Amino acid sequence: MADERLFDETTRRKLEQLMLVARRVRAGAMKGERRSTKRGTSIEFADYRNYVRGDDLRRLDWNIYGRLERPFIKLLEDEEDLAVHLILDVSASMDWPQEGERDRNKFLYARRLFAGLAYMALATNDRLTLLATSDSTAAPFGPIRGRGFGLPMLAYVGGLKAAGITDLNAALKDYALRAGRPGLCFIISDLLMPGGYQDGINRLLGRGYEVGLIHILSPDEIEPPLGGDLRLVDVETGQGQEVTIDAGMRDLYIKRLEAWRDGIRADCVRRGVHYVGVDTGVPWEKVILFNLRRLGAVK
């Protein structure tokens, strides 16, 4: 798996030109590369206002004073950073399909997206926290900031393994409690878990996070190539499920899957969560360059 490059030079350059956008979260703590709604101390001009007592004389515009003989204070734009949180589901079900075209493996696909978003965040000097979780005990990577962390970040992402059972609710709740500054939070998962994810996302939203959910499924999960009298074994839990699959049963499955995805999408829209449903048959860059852009999460 180590020889599987997460992305190449061309993709990296494209990513450098993009940045993550949060619409609601503006709680910058350090100087970043984003224009803040607050007036600040950067060199970007914003506006003028009348001098009032107590203003810092260093910010008086002496050129105006010389011309008009009236004191004006020059207002400059403030630049701030964004707290970016990326959470990756590394449960065993993500490492699927285990055979066939490698590019369609959900875990590889998810890590590419994960690394791509992280690289964008580092490139724009955002405060980045990465969490690869299958349960609540995982420790986050970061926070980190700046391009200098590019290589450690890639090494971290490249070294991730898919194993175990994910309780996404627990993981998200725990993260919401422990993480520092709320910010833009992307969750990458296949959501194939009976416990659900809603409570965790509610907790994040309640803490002021702006949440994006990238829902990854492989083509053979969307249209399963199965038939006959089978005992399906869950790769994650090891539990078996006996089922006789014929054409009618497959149709039922496909309808059920559609209903499930539609339900998640509707739920996300209702809560203001960015939802991107992804089929690993589609190139992963397209998700960032097209799907997320269309949602306004990337520009």
Added chain:
Amino acid sequence: MAFLTPLALAGAALAIPIILLYMLRLRRREVIVSSTFLWQQVLQDSEANTPWQRLRRNILLLLQLIILALLVFALARPFMIVPAVSAGQIELLVDASASMNATDLPDGGSRFEEAKRQALSIVDTLGAGDTVTVIRVADVPTVVIPATDDRVTLRAGINALQPGLAEADWVAALTLAAADAAGAQQASIVIIGDGGLGDAEGLPGIPGEIRYVPVGVSDSNLAISALATRALPGQPPQLFAQITNYGSQDADVIFDLRVDGALFTARRYTVPAGQSLPLVSESLPDGFGILQAGLTRPTDSRVPDYLAADDTAWAVAAEGGARRVLLMTAGNLFLEQALRSLPGIQAFRGDINRPLPAEPYDLYIFDGWLPPGNLPDGDLLFVNPPGNTALFTVGAESTATANPTVRRDDPRMAFVDFDDVNVLKFKRIIGADWAETLIAVEGGPLLLAGETGGRRAAILTFDLRESDLPLQITWPVLMANLLEWFTPQAVVSAPDGLLVGQTMAIRPAAGAAQVRLTLPDGSTRALPVDRETLAFAETGAPGIYRVDVLGENGLMQSARVAVNLFAPGESAIAPRSSLSLSGATITPSARDEIGQREFWPLAALAALLVLLVEWYVYHRRLRVRTMFRPALRQREVMG
């Protein structure tokens, strides 16, 4: 309903291993998937929505159990008790005579097809232990299937039966059946046909019970019942034909006549019911070879003609029949007796004091007499010629008659022995270079023969009354040989043609190596010439038969023979409602015996159909399973 082999029902126990195998088979293949999360939901949905889903899952088992049940049912050979025509040992006589070709059944089928259906129905209702012998009754009755209870054989044999075009020989058929039935405990003879046993009606001592299944409904039929030509010397050939209406309604018919394949005449006649209409024509063209007469029903006629086999007849131009020989003599008992004793000779004696008769003869015999003027056309036999003719000159008499020599290698001298013949004297013949010497003595030839001017001539150079030749056995032999040479007999002597099924007697000329027969359907048969008269019996189809006699150097003789179905017994197709045999009257038999009709084929067919459904259901599942197999990780659970 009962079963012939109820033990086979024990086969139902096979259901137990099937169910066990099914349960074993249902140890499902284990397949690893990323998550069963959605499948669990689907199962909950489907089981909630369709309660019969579980049953559907077992549909293969259900189908297999149905197949087993049907097969066991079939193997047990279920049957129903049905009324049957006959039981025991059954001699099934199927009439295959010409009248069985009549197509008077309501569905347009022929009587023979109906007879076969009746025969099959009898086979279908055979009881246990019943056997059937199938005899096809045609001109030569044959046992098609010897006594058997194997229904498959019987059905195949009956289905393969074909009707003939000849008269049936019921005497032979009933004798055959009686011989076969002799000794059986319960024997019966079932006659399927349209009645009319002919000569067999008086046949005594038929064992067993005789039953009759009549076939046919109508009597409407027109036939050409006679067709012949005659040619008297010097007159144009005459035609004699006869159309007979065997039906009970007056019928219109078109009678057409073809001469050597070309339509000569076609006329419409009305033939009263049950009567014959003779037709005589004197205007046939000279020199024709074959006449073909046909009957056609006019389009406006409502009287059907159900039997087609007797609507066509053939005739071959008469070839003169007997050879006409004119004997001109002052009186020679030996010659007259010899001519009278020879077959195929029509001898006439002329008056030597009057000129030769004007009508032509095949052979002229001049005994010690010569006609004034020119010799007549035709073959000539001179006996002791008194003077010169255009063919030879008579020389001096000779008495050097010792040491007779006979040309043994000549066919005209076959069996002729002159060693003991004494001749007083003979005349020397000069200038007969065209003739070969067949018999000679020291002084010269006694018998000369040869061809000159397109005719054959022979000279006997001595007076028969001055020798003891007429008293010898050689005399009739010599005359027969000479006359055979003059005018050879016809290859086939059947001036009026033959009837279908009659044996053709073929007399090839001496020296023939092979006889080749061309049948009406164009096929040929070759007969080796191993005796004087050959018999050819394969005259089962009406039409023209061509006989070619082949010698070592090619064709020697050729003749054509017309074979016709002039059989009133066959053309009168009115079905008989009863038969009379041995003085008893046999009415159509009711089905008063008990037969068993098996219906296992239905069960077997149903099993096959269910098997097809089972295959389809299985295949449908399999197709879904294998379509994407390469993309799957599947693991078979061993054991």
